[in-house]
Amino acid sequence: MSDPAKPQGAAKVENPSALSRFLTATELDIRLIGMIGALLLIWFGFHFYGEIFLDQGRFLTPRNLWNLSVQTASIGVMATGMVLVIITRNIDLSVGSMIGVIGMAMGLLQAEILPQYLGLGHWAIPILAVITGLALGAAIGALHGWLIAYREIPSFIVTLGGLMVWRGMAFQAANGRTISPLDEKFKLLGGGPYGSIGASASWIFGAVACVGVLALLYNNRKNSRRFGFSLRPMWAEGFLATVGCAMILGAVLLVNAYPLPKGILKQMGRESGEDLTDQFISHGFAIPVLILVAVGVAMTFLMTRTRFGRYVYAIGGNPEAAALAGINTRWMTLKIFALMGLLTGIASVIASARLNSATNALGTLDELYVIAAAVIGGTSLAGGMGTIYGAILGALVMQSLLSGMVLIGFDSSIQRMVVGSVLVIAVWIDTVYRKRAK
Incomplete structure (x- = not known):
């Protein structure tokens, strides 16, 4: 007969499973492991689907994974800011349209305005364009935050209005024209053969990253x-150090396994006077990926090691209690949306540089992908x-789905259906998880 004083299920606590002991010892989040598992399932699923039905498995190749990392960069940068917005029980539907208007402003500066005063190809043009883009993004975000915090308009309405206003302004700025090409130095921020750091610098970056993990x-x-x-x-x-460094070095090996195309090698050979056509020259890490890593590290530090981050979580947990505790929730809301705008400016730099043009359609539907990335990454x-790391991983999951569907030939309508379904499933999983955690 069982002892009535002994809590029911105590045997389970005294003899936890091996998985439970492992998770407790390493302090790994089960949701993080689940996302990594889902990502690997997507990668291998698309690759073997191509092998079986299309006679070519192109997903798990250095070329595709390198391009996937570049495609993830702009969405990942914005997702790190969307985490803060959603944590504080707000939403931002305008980020896609903001990318369009910011990109158009930077394009007009580079192609039509600054060359009149500085001369075509002046070294200061890309710098001034980037500074203007970041400042414009922060200003738009601050305007949204002011309307939400100090005029008490719901964030859904403010940013829904922004979605339409900024998209229309992007069209009006150039009367629907596409501004292209952009400055050659500016293009490097979008990746590509010249917008990468090469094999040696990638190994140095990997070594520094491993030292950082340790x-x-x-x-x-x-x-x-x-x-x-x-x-x-x-x-x-030791396990965490080994896995972390192994993933970093594996990423270095991957990006260094993707060589520059022969056309680029011929062009480089003509410029240097050497025959490079038979040489293997690696891309290395793309500059947009390094920007994403830098943003991820900075945002993680902001959220885990500063008073600002603690205030964000406090407001999200209980806004009324946070206000009673002396936190200026209105000022915090304005700063959060200004930061979201700044990050959107960075994403606009990456997106427009990668496209080498500014169009009024730049960033269309990005708001959906950014919100989905944050929610898939565990943001409630x-x-x-x-x-922050969950949102970046969520962006990689989202972009992997889109890239895989393009490779196997799904049209855009099916892609949208899948993305929408994944978003609903992610919210459902979050709801179940929160109920079980109570």
Whole structure:
């Protein structure tokens, strides 16, 4: 007969499963593991579908995965900002249209305005264009935040209006014209054969990133010991260090396995006076990917190591309690939307540079992909929960779906159906997860 004083299910607590002990020791989030599993399933699924039905598996190739990383960059950058917006129980539907109007402003500056005063090809043109794009994005975001926080207009309405206003303004700015080509130096920010850092610099970046992982684990362990928190077992620390460095070095090997095309090698050979057509010269990491990494690191630091990040989570958890605790929730809301606008400006630089043109249609439907990336990455629409790395991984999942469907020949209508279904499923999973966590 069981002891009535003993809680029911105590045996399960005393004898947890091996998986439970592993997750407890490594402190890994089960949702993160689930997203990685889903990503691998998507990758292998599309690759073997191509092998079986199309006689060519093109997904798991260095070329496609390199292009996939570049395509993910702009969505990933905006998704890191959308995490903050959704955590605080708001939404931003205008980011796609903001990309269009910011890109058009930068295109007009480079092609028509600045050359009149500085001369065509002046070194300052791309710098001034980028600064203008970032400032314009922050200003638009601050305007949205002011309307939401100080005029108490719901964020859905403000940004829905922004979606239409900024798209119309992008059209009016150039009367529907496409502005192209853009400055040659500006184009490097969009990736491509010249917008990458090469093999040697990629290995240096990988080595620095591995040192960063080790330093982060060491610092976390030192702080845990300092404040009396429980420490991870050394085998768990070693496992995390090994997996982290292995993933980084694997990424370096992947991007270095994608060679420059022969046409580019011939052009480089003519410029240098050497025959490079038979040489293997790697792309290395694309500049947009490095921008995404830098934004991800900066936003993670902002959310986990600063007062600003703590305030964001506090507002998302309980806005009324946060206000009573002395947090200026209105000013915080304005700053969050201004930051979202700044990140949208960065994404617009990447998108327009990659396209080498500014069009009024730039960024169409990006608001859907950004919101989906944040939600797939674990950001709760109920507020108070979300991570930067989860949003970036969600952007990679979303872009993998789109890229895979293009490779196997799905038309745009089916792509939209799949993306919409994935978004609904992600919200449903979040709802189930929150109910079980209570």
